[in-house]
Amino acid sequence: MDPSPYGDDLRLAHVLADQVEPITMGRFRASDLVVESKPDLTPVTQADRDCEATIRSQLSRYRNRDAVIGEEFEPTGHSKRQWVIDPIDGTKNYVRGVPVWATLIGLVEDGECVMGLVSAPALGRRWWAAKGAGAWSGRSLAKAEQIHVSKVGEVSDSSFSYSSIDGWREAGRGMSFLRLTSEVWRTRAYGDFWSYMLLAEGAVDAAAEPELELYDMGALVAIVTEAGGRFTSLEGEDGPWGGNALATNGLLHDAYLDRLAPDES
Structure with missing residues (x-):
């Protein structure tokens, strides 16, 4: 991959995904998974909360000057750099045992989305990109292929x-x-x-x-x-x-x- 000023952030995002995968996969299709309804009537599980809490804890350690915006907890910090977290995107799939769900980790700087990682462990896939370095997919940084949109014009x-x-x-x-x-x-x-x-x-x-x-x-x-x-x-x-x-x-x-x-x- 080409160098990017956000390469270190991307590598951290992969580390965060590695750390929360045992949490989400450990509760996926669990017979005792407890599902609650939030005020907007969307489902949430303890796996959602534990996943986001783990990411926030690690960001407070490695990026303590950055702000964090997530689905399950109130925003924290004030910075031109904002980490944007969805611990389990596709919770309805998750609670029904459908493997199409993912942890989303993004970085916004000065209002621009400069880095993103999507980790779908039940599918065995990740997708990621950093500004100026292209978009990639695979199991890890070391095992990846660059991806491109189609050329369909009609x-x-x-x-x-x-x-x-x-x-x-x-x-x-x-x-x-x-x-x-x-x-x-x-x-x-x-x-x-x-x-x-x-x-x-x-x-x-x-x-x-x-x-x-x-x-x-x-x-x-x-x-x-x-x-x-x-x-x-x-x-x-x-x-x-x-x-x-x-x-x-x-x-x-x-x-x-x-x-x-x-x-x-």
Whole structure:
């Protein structure tokens, strides 16, 4: 991999993923796994909390000047450098024994997503990127291949991955979404981090979700963009700041933005 000013941060992210993998895998498909509902009615397990607590503890040791934003605990610190953590992205899959879930570790500096790592131990895969060093996938830094987005340039030839249909209706884009799904070559609801990693690998050409939090996206942006893609909100704002996401191979981005515009009233 090419050198990057964020190489040390990326290596630390791999160490953090190594440390929390026994926590998440140790409780995955456990018969006594306790699942609770948060105030927003989304599920959470002790594995989520233990994973994030471990990452925060290590960051306080090795990056004590940096801020931390995570899903399960209040933000800590004030810094231009912010670590963005989702301990288990895909908790609903996790609690049902579906292996498509991951720990997301991202770094934002001065409002730019400069590093991201996605660790999916039940799939035996990781994806990562640091600004200026490309996007990679494999089991470790030593066993990796560089990844790139596809070169599909027509919506009618594109493969589109999304999450739930209901979310698009609730976001006032249900009709736009349905029209788009009838226009593309193929649709699949891979969902969560998986859609965006398949995009970065060139296996799908566009991925979108109508409602997301910063911790859902913080680790994904650098991987998509370093793979040659584009990541914005549904309004076209670059980065993970708009509360939703559209990621494409870049060639399709403007066309997808047009087609996923809010429904006419």
